[in-house]
Amino acid sequence: MKQSIPTIVVSEQQSTCELLKLYLQEFENFNFLASTSDFSKVCNAIKELEKSLVIIDISLYQEQGLNFVSKITSEFKNCRVIVLSDKPQVDLVIRAMRIGASDFISLPLIKDEFFDVLTKHYLDMTGAKPKKSKCRVVTVYSNKGGVGKTSIAANLALELAKITKENVALIDLNFQLGDITTFFDLKPSFNISYMLQNLDKINEDFLLSTLEKYKDTSLYILADPPYFKQADNVSSKDITKLFSILRDTFSYVVVDTFGGFDSKAINALENSDLILFVTIVNLPALRNCQRCMELFDKIGLEDEKIQILINRYMENDEISADDVEEVLGKNIYWKIPNNYFTMMSAINKGVPVSMINPDSNLALSFKNLALMISDSMYRQNFTKKQGRV
Ligand SMILES: Nc1ncnc2c1ncn2[C@@H]1O[C@H](COP(=O)(O)OP(=O)(O)O)[C@@H](O)[C@H]1O
Ligand SMILES: [Mg+2]
The missing domain is CATH 3.40.50.2300 (Response regulator)
Structure with a gap:
């Protein structure tokens, strides 16, 4: 009864x-x-x-x-x-x-x-709470700026929320100059600096009732308002604690990173289940990618969780996808097409690309990437096949 x-x-x-x-x-x-x-x-x-x-x-x-x-x-x-x-x-x-x-x-x-x-x-x-699905932390990383990390993190997080209807957090690890807020035209009333300073007091109930959802989706954006004073002395322990709280609360956590390779970034990478390593296709970028992979190996990141994501992909590029796979010795996990017009008008209007044109190759690519990440069976079995644009 x-x-x-x-x-x-x-x-x-x-x-x-x-x-x-x-x-x-x-x-x-x-x-x-x-x-x-x-x-x-x-x-x-x-x-x-x-x-x-x-x-x-x-x-x-x-x-x-x-x-x-x-x-x-x-x-x-x-x-x-x-x-x-x-x-x-x-x-x-x-x-x-x-x-x-x-x-x-x-x-x-x-x-x-x-x-x-x-x-x-x-x-x-009543103890009837359904078991929460295991949280997956997806970090969008590159040690270079300007390759599309923020564009990818923002659109991917939103698509994950739309597809799964589960709670998704998008966090901006670039505490001082993060631009997630601009991508979504937001002025968040709650920020990561506050969270980091109050880690002992924050729990699931607190977060879900305090954070603002993005429009009518289940996406929660955790970013600092632009130019907010940087959280001082953020330790690795704090970052790990932050991730543990987020894991208890959300089904997916999408992390946008800056181009750096400091302890904060390494900590985020270590705390991730999936690292989308973003690169564009040109020689310097690929060389950089190679060096970064070596570094990942040195710090002991598991190779299976690092996946190559090519951004601004063009079918007729001089360097082909096969060349990239050969150079990096790794399969390409996903390719996001080059579509400057759609991306720029989304950024300029402060809206996701799906709002500019849901049928564009860019919007579909983000949607399918989210589908792949959200369905692990699908992910395991079809990773290579589905990565083709
Ligand atoms: N798939 C894409 N097609 C065309 N332009 C893109 C694409 N992805 C990103 N860009 C452009 O690249 C620039 C840098 O993107 P951004 O996401 O800010 O990079 P990062 O966060 O790595 O510095 C932006 O001006 C954006 O319009
Ligand atoms: Mg960025």
């Missing part, structure tokens, strides 16, 4: 109480017990309950509300608290989550969003 979890609504607003009651009745798995604005009544009620949910609206009494949340979450371990407010500033969300709230929803309530949150907590509280 389905469990039903007793739920108490706390709000000064009669209309909010009424609406929550209606939604809870419709949702069914949470049993609406009472609505009140009296904190002591809530405590008395949850004392008697084995498991409970409290939904508290702190719009009018923010400080008292937060104190109360802190009290319940510390005294009643089996009670979950969802905080609502009509002033959902990031600082407030962070405070609420730090004192133990399980979620934060902004008012006015959007039914679908509310039901998503209820579903997540119901599964969590």
